[in-house]
Amino acid sequence: MPQKILIIEDDEFLRELITQKLVKEDFEISEAVDGEEGIKKIKEEKPDLVLLDLILPGIDGFEVLSRMKKELTLAPIPVIILSNLGQKDDVEKGLKMGAIDYLIKAHFTPGEIIDKIKAALK
């Protein structure tokens, strides 16, 4: 069964690019354009992994992460933060809050991101 990746990203183009690449790798994709929708879809669809952007309209990525980790059923789902916010404090905060990895979009190619996802799902 193909693994389901939920991508929470507000930039349409970036979302399309990453989705295209993921589909090529035989992943099932679900998309959310903001934090609220993201949380809703996590609860409803229980993805195998979440790609989470931090700067989102409405509630931000940290808030989404925090709410996820508070619910027992959702907490174990691995989260990779994919953001262009790259300050040391942000990375530390994200990892401390339970994200398994923090990737700066501008520093990774789609291929490298896929590798990270595959490694996380092993």
Added chain:
Amino acid sequence: MLDEKSKYKIELERTKKEFKKLQKELEETKTIFKIKVEARTKELRELAENLDEKVKERTKELEESRTALMNMLEDAEESRKALTNVLEDVDEARRRAEEEKDNTKAIITNFADGLMILDKENKIILINPEGERFLDVNAKEVEGKILGALIKKPSLKKLAELLSAEETKEGLFRKELSFKKPTERVLEVTTVSLAPREENVVILHDISREKLIERMKSEFVSLAAHQLRTPLSAIKWTLRMLLDGDLGKITEEQRGFIEKTYRSNERMISLINDLLDVTRIEEGRYLYKPVLTQIENVVQFVIDSFKEKIRRKKIKLEFKKPRKKLPEVKVDVEKVRSAVNNLLDNAIRYTPVGGRVTASLKCGKKEIELSVKDTGVGIPEDQKERVFTKFFRGANVMRMETEGTGLGLFITKNIIEAHGGRVWFESEENKGSVFHFTLPIKKS
């Protein structure tokens, strides 16, 4: 019959004889008397002479005494004059001290920073108006009391805790202390000890505004970086996918162009990172979290990260370090790592294929020195002055390799100097360069 006349004659003769006898006696007495008088006179004369001598002597003694007394009087007069002068000086000094005290008091009262003076038992001797304001206290309420006992005021409690911490024994320099109530405030605390009476002066410098500006700038830079990175990520991903064939086959010619575009884009992404670093360094005199570190490990870590690049360029990289473990240095590990990275990156980047790069660590008495030597293109003589300036790239390397932001050495210099070290280099065009930096060893 003796006649009356003859009787009278005999009587007269007798009387004459008596009288002559008397006369003789008188003469004798006169002579004796005369002798006695002479003797007496002689005695008297002698006595008089004696007395005269004695008087002369006595007079001489008296004269001497008088002279001595006069001298003493003179000395006394001198002493009195001197004492008067001393008293005048003392008076003058006292007046000046009063003035100084008033001046000092005026300075302390009007000082723009908060000042608090503690005696050796940590009793608050004095706190100035700014100090009252920063700590939200009243001088009358706290002067004369021991700092550690004033725990009811949270600001004082925090300050007391800071001052009694172990590391404070040597004195504090610009240690940050922040309060939330009654207003948000950040203070820099510096202590100075006054030896004679073992008092401590605590200086409180308000950096709330600086901190606010720092925070605002940090937020702005962060946001700006994010905004710039977003479109660049889109370009990067798209170009990558094109090159990987995800969007269809491409010709060799197309590949060539797209690759150049991709590299150009990478350079922009790198530039944003450097700009972020630069603003962080320029705003922070304060290094993030200096810890005692083995510098060998930092250098090794950086060298390891270049393994792939070295292999591809067939460069021989050597790491020379002394056999004995180096003394630890107190550094911001991430920043120093960045500095080492810049030096190695330059060395590898500007050394042609098959060249050689050597990193050496040396331990001096007061500092540790790292040298990075390469057999690269070197730096032209007329450009050596500008090597550490922002955005500088040598004319020779710009022609050779277009990547590179020109910020690496600028950042390295700032980092090393913030640690109290020095950076310098030697270079010869087409022969190679050696870049050095030092880090001070903290005496424990």
